[in-house]
Amino acid sequence: MKAEIIAVGTELLLGQIVNTNAQFLSQELASLGIDVYFQTVVGDNMDRLRQAIHTAESRADVLIFSGGIGPTQDDLTKEALASVLGRNLHYDRMAMDNIDRFFRGRNIPMTENNRRQAHAIDGCTPLPNETGLAVGNAIAHNGKFYIVLPGPPKELIPMFQNQAKTWILQQVLTHEKPIYSKMLKFAGIGESALETRVIDLIEKQSDPTVAPYAKESEVTLRITTKADSESEAMAKLDTLEKEIASRLGDHLYATGDIPIEKTIIDMLTELNLTVSCAESCTGGLLMETLTSIPGSGAVFQGGIVCYSNEMKEKLLHVPHDLLEGENAPGAVSAETAKVLAEQVRMIVDTDFGLSITGVAGPGYSERKPVGLVYIGISRREHDTLVLELNLKGNRETIRTRSAKTILYHLWKQLKEIADEA
Amino acid sequence: MKAEIIAVGTELLLGQIVNTNAQFLSQELASLGIDVYFQTVVGDNMDRLRQAIHTAESRADVLIFSGGIGPTQDDLTKEALASVLGRNLHYDRMAMDNIDRFFRGRNIPMTENNRRQAHAIDGCTPLPNETGLAVGNAIAHNGKFYIVLPGPPKELIPMFQNQAKTWILQQVLTHEKPIYSKMLKFAGIGESALETRVIDLIEKQSDPTVAPYAKESEVTLRITTKADSESEAMAKLDTLEKEIASRLGDHLYATGDIPIEKTIIDMLTELNLTVSCAESCTGGLLMETLTSIPGSGAVFQGGIVCYSNEMKEKLLHVPHDLLEGENAPGAVSAETAKVLAEQVRMIVDTDFGLSITGVAGPGYSERKPVGLVYIGISRREHDTLVLELNLKGNRETIRTRSAKTILYHLWKQLKEIADEA
CATH class of the missing domain: 3.40.980.10 (MoaB/Mog-like domain)
Structure with missing residues (x-):
């Protein structure tokens, strides 16, 4: 046809x-x-x-x-x-x-x-x-x-x-069996890396079929089958989904076409946990992303955009010595990301505090390269996770990827909490 | 052809x-x-x-x-x-x-x-x-x-x-004269309202021609002419641009395909003025928009996302009586917008403080309708401007229009300052 x-x-x-x-x-x-x-x-x-x-x-x-x-x-x-x-x-x-x-x-x-x-x-x-x-x-x-x-x-x-x-x-399609499909959504993994891990399933292309789609910082697999009934279809799709989840469970955040921020807001709500943010190079993008989801107010109360060093000191109590001075780590550092995440969590009084500080470009900053970004996740009564990212792309891409990456790592922590509960 | x-x-x-x-x-x-x-x-x-x-x-x-x-x-x-x-x-x-x-x-x-x-x-x-x-x-x-x-x-x-x-x-196009064109960018006016005010120029469609294009909260006119030389073309285009500016000067923020936030960052830099933001319903979108422009750090130091009433009180000192109580104006009110703009300006110590508070939907809030938004612009040593907006559209559209509308009103104030200088 x-x-x-x-x-x-x-x-x-x-x-x-x-x-x-x-x-x-x-x-x-x-x-x-x-x-x-x-x-x-x-x-x-x-x-x-x-x-x-x-x-x-x-x-x-x-x-x-x-x-x-x-x-x-x-x-x-x-x-x-x-x-x-x-x-x-x-x-x-x-x-x-x-x-x-x-x-x-x-x-x-x-x-x-x-x-x-x-x-x-x-x-x-x-x-x-x-x-x-x-x-x-x-x-x-x-x-x-x-x-x-x-x-x-x-x-x-x-x-x-x-x-x-x-x-x-x-x-x-009168003479054909009806078609059923499911969207599986992944984060924290690129399209080619994901493809490599399911290439045998894609190449088999028998029934169900597997097709990848990529958007900025998100990868989707659509799995599709033809069957006489919905229950027959779902049985086949579920089997394949389990196989895929066994290989990529650390990245598979949803079944259905939803963004990771929606999954996160739902999980926080379910777990009765709250989050706040301190953003430097992303300038509000992370909070804008979280609050794009209706109902986010139940788990997100607010946060701070600390674009300048002065604001990092004044609003988030980052020690001056950390930011400036000959041997200071500077604003774009693991140390600063850690303080930002911990401070915003305490100031807003939430279960999680997220921070992003980095060089979005086009110019470098503190003699550090464009794309160097530190993210911090502080959790009440737990050690703070700090990660260094080395991102490629233009200003917009670097900012988007920074936000999507911290959301991925927050999702991983929430998944662990949910699995333990 | x-x-x-x-x-x-x-x-x-x-x-x-x-x-x-x-x-x-x-x-x-x-x-x-x-x-x-x-x-x-x-x-x-x-x-x-x-x-x-x-x-x-x-x-x-x-x-x-x-x-x-x-x-x-x-x-x-x-x-x-x-x-x-x-x-x-x-x-x-x-x-x-x-x-x-x-x-x-x-x-x-x-x-x-x-x-x-x-x-x-x-x-x-x-x-x-x-x-x-x-x-x-x-x-x-x-x-x-x-x-x-x-x-x-x-x-x-x-x-x-x-x-x-x-x-x-x-x-x-060997036998034709070369073509020259200019993009004129407008804010704070819809496509149809703008068209009405230049319809005679569009309908004449002689030389130069005038063609409107609309994007979310931005309208563009492209004016185009054929001429033997660039100077001849520019003379014709300038004459038409002046005619359009005489009718729509309050909305014409740029010549060239640039967003209004770029014009604003340039004007603030030129005038040596700074800005900060307190955002409720837009959740960081306004600050994300401003910081999408490279070099925004010279005029924007930071701001606060105060999504909950608690954060409005705690981080921006909005009096409790304003937010809650039987006869309180509430978070979505002209009074709260005013305090937010003034407080963030004082806390971050900037020349301008911008605030947005409203109902982005899909559900209503404080029994107020979706699309009701208040914006505030506080300027050092000046009265604070507060405007009530009644916006249509879904959550995303209402948030985008709120941010674009406050940028338009900030641009108008900057234009006045620049004209006076």
Whole structure:
């Protein structure tokens, strides 16, 4: 089964937005076992849109459209597809009601062009829009399959996951077993190191399959299987997950697509433990990351950004002799990281105190190289852990990696505590 | 003149990476006055790559390729294009030397496949790679133009800007005047409000042209003109910039593609002023934003994240009666924002103290609605400015907009100080 993704929108051709929909849909189709051979972007132009549909029909079985189904005269995707298929458009009743309700609820008069968003190609399955007004369309025609989705990712993603995927499983992949997959998330290990340790599983590529994905400081394995039932699938996936966990348990922090800071906030909450931070070179990034998780207030009360030496002394009581003087270790040192972590833990009165101090660049500092970073983890009634990192990359990368690395080491400690409990 | 962008790489079709090259190249081509009608993504497959080239030739004058020119057998872009054009490949001398030097410098033996990166289509202009090994190719053939660029953005961007653009100006746009443009950056105003105030200039679309672009909490106008000389172009652009500044001077913070935090760090440095922050709902985002700018240490020493009421009291001396009690204004209030800004300014001893306190959601807090945020700007020997914001969006958007809004208001104050000086 071959698919082509057609994104419609002049704003993409002008480079005003990046085509993240193509990435999302490609990942989803890959996980369904459908090959994507081409992605196309075409503007809001009837002739060129029809031409793109003809080209795609000549080389794919499944055509997935994103965008061009809004209220304006520029939105032509359904019109173009209907004309290529030789079908008419009608107004979908439920979508019309939804649009009416939206405008009545806001006491705004509905302009006529909004009715266009309820357009459905004759014979299609309408795909309800949970987060917007434009209804999606899915249609089988002469052995080919066509799915029309909205452009905004916040509408496209739920419509694909909750509506289109089911239609594909039921109408397109009828003769195939359904597909089940799990995301395993790893921290504290690079993509290539992780790959080396599961390369035999990746290369076997039988059932379940294993595919790695890398993002900044995070690596994901997606494990996928086809099975007649969910329980059969889960049994196969669980066996493989256990095998992977036995090799990489020190890095496998979650099953499911969640960031490590979410796992940490959940574990701290569960264990009834609290955390505070003293940040130098990351300038607030670590605390921003932790507080990006809703509910973080239960375990994080606050912390201090001590960018200058003066603030390290004044707010965190780092001894002057440690920071300055001919033989002083300096602000970027294991000694300072230790004091920062211990002091912030005591000042804010938390179970853990985290510290980061280093050289994020582009210039060096204290004659120390860019990428040299010390992290400290102080735990109530325990020795403080201090680690030296030698990171590569630009300022942004070094700051991100510093924050992700300390989160990884905090997770390891929390895991030990949870395992003991 | 019509162009098509062809990105080559199976990793794009699997959704492992997002096609930011297409966005970058589309923006650059738009600024050169070249229309992009289609973007295509094709995998590392000879037949389908040749097919994509034929399709693109049938509908475009300029074909720009990204990716598929690395050292492995999967990298087929130059081979496919050479075969379609009926030309041979040779090794480019300079690129070969560059590859040899790279491996000698690292004392690694060069494997034979690396020579592929020096491939050049007979008759092409080689485009040197400043940040990598694979040489680019530019070639005119039967009235069409072909440009082959590397896939990694850190190689593609400089190769386009420093090599390919010049080739396009000299070989493709020979009969046209060169194009000059300027980016004007605005803060504290939405895209539609800004558009309304310059709509006559946008709609005139004569010379120079005006095009708006929007990113989160930032709006950009790109003004573009064609002219025989740079001085003629700059005269035209300056006149238009003055007209725009006369209407939107309160929002126009920079000429050039820089974020507002960069302008602020530069202005503070210039004015010899310092800043500190007390953050509640943004949890460190404001300080992280300021310290993302190299050299921020000269004007920013540190600050405090006071996520809980306890920390607001303990670290920033907010009176208990202000925070708690039946008739207390609470943590999310103008009163608390004022104390936070003033206290952090005094504690860190800076010229400005900034504060943010609000409800970022998803749940409400103190029975106050999600999106209600107070920001405070305390200036030494001046009254403190406190503003109430009612922001829309999810947790991330509300936090980002809070930080960008306070930066906008700080910039306004700095501008007044600079204007007075």
